Amino acid sequence: MLFLGGVIASWFVAPDANKFHFISFVAAMLLFVVFVALAAFWPVIWARIKIMLNVNRPS
Numbered sequence: 001m002l003f004l005g006g007v008i009a010s011w012f013v014a015p016d017a018n019k020f021h022f023i024s025f026v027a028a029m030l031l032f033v034v035f036v037a038l039a040a041f042w043p044v045i046w047a048r049i050k051i052m053l054n055v056n057r058p059s
Helices: 002-012 020-055
Strands: none
Touching: 002 020
């Protein structure tokens, strides 16, 4: 998770900048929040996907 945060932070900040570690940590925390939100709302997301797939099918 921290590795992905470092990769994302390196897109916006030079790795030798003083703030790089902080920005890397913030990016990792945002990734963590996104993963937790997806896990929490996955049943709702999956139900909507199933509804959309069933509506688009010809009867």
